[in-house]
Amino acid sequence: MSRKRLMDDGDELLARLGTLTAQARERAELQRSLLELAVALQRGMLPGDMPVTPRFHIAVQYAPANHGLNVGGDWYDAFTMPDGRIGLSIGDVQGHNIEAAAFMGQVRVGLRALASVTSEPGELLALTNDLLLSLGTELFATCTFMRLDPITGVLESARAGHIPSVWATADGRSGITDDEGGPPLGILAGQRYPVTEHRLTTGGVFVLVTDGVVEGPSMSVDEGLDQVMRLAGVAAVAGMEAGSLAAAVIKGAGRVGHEDDAAVLVVGHDEPDTGT
Numbered sequence: 001m002s003r004k005r006l007m008d009d010g011d012e013l014l015a016r017l018g019t020l021t022a023q024a025r026e027r028a029e030l031q032r033s034l035l036e037l038a039v040a041l042q043r044g045m046l047p048g049d050m051p052v053t054p055r056f057h058i059a060v061q062y063a064p065a066n067h068g069l070n071v072g073g074d075w076y077d078a079f080t081m082p083d084g085r086i087g088l089s090i091g092d093v094q095g096h097n098i099e100a101a102a103f104m105g106q107v108r109v110g111l112r113a114l115a116s117v118t119s120e121p122g123e124l125l126a127l128t129n130d131l132l133l134s135l136g137t138e139l140f141a142t143c144t145f146m147r148l149d150p151i152t153g154v155l156e157s158a159r160a161g162h163i164p165s166v167w168a169t170a171d172g173r174s175g176i177t178d179d180e181g182g183p184p185l186g187i188l189a190g191q192r193y194p195v196t197e198h199r200l201t202t203g204g205v206f207v208l209v210t211d212g213v214v215e216g217p218s219m220s221v222d223e224g225l226d227q228v229m230r231l232a233g234v235a236a237v238a239g240m241e242a243g244s245l246a247a248a249v250i251k252g253a254g255r256v257g258h259e260d261d262a263a264v265l266v267v268g269h270d271e272p273d274t275g276t
């Protein structure tokens with residue numbers, strides 16, 4: 001084979017390699033742009049300031065997925081309802097893409113809007129379920145919604161396919177809620193969501209999480225919930241602020257090796273209890 005032929009073959013190979021490199025660079029840039037768009041969309045749909053009351057502190061933490069375009073639809077929310085009580089919600093939309101992030105915003109806004117119709121947690125989830133079904137999407141969401149009475153410290157909770165919450169008291173008791181719950185939102189029409197009543201006592205905390213906090217390759221859901229329960233128990237006995245507990249829980253989520261988003265909502269009662 002002539003030297004000229006070898007040089008021509010080499011030039012052709014280099015040209016092909018250059019083309020493949022340029023294509024790979026374009027795909028990487030596209031993937032990065034899509035990820036940035038999804039993260040911006042997701043963060044833009046999460047609430048800013050939390051409600052402020054004299055006797056209760058609400059704190060949140062959020063960590064995005066660690067792998068590729070696994071941007072999901074996890075959310076948290078807290079807002080003052082028309083009757084003066086505080087609505088608390090946390091949830092997770094099925095899927096890990098821009099559509100899931102957008103759907104998350106619809107669910108969160110829907111819950112807020114329908115809270116002006118009813119603040120009763122079970123009815124609110126039922127109405128939201130019907131609303132999502134009317135949108136005709138194939139996506140669905142799990143959710144826990146709680147209504148906090150800032151006068152009495154009573155928490156009324158309804159759960160739609162979501163993982164349980166964790167509680168702890170200042171006298172050293174802690175546990176995982178055993179609310180009956182109902183199916184996820186957006187799957188079946190005409191569902192009912194039972195309501196379970198809890199009471200947040202002085203120094204106590206409630207911790208609401210998404211599954212990215214407690215489930216992953218390194219840890220089962222039960223192990224993850226136990227980890228959160230231990231943290232909550234220590235925090236309540238030590239008088240730790242809600243913000244510090246939320247930060248500790250989201251840091252602990254790193255140990256589960258989660259490939260999903262992770263969201264934490266903590267409500268703590270840190271004032272003298274003068275309610276009934």
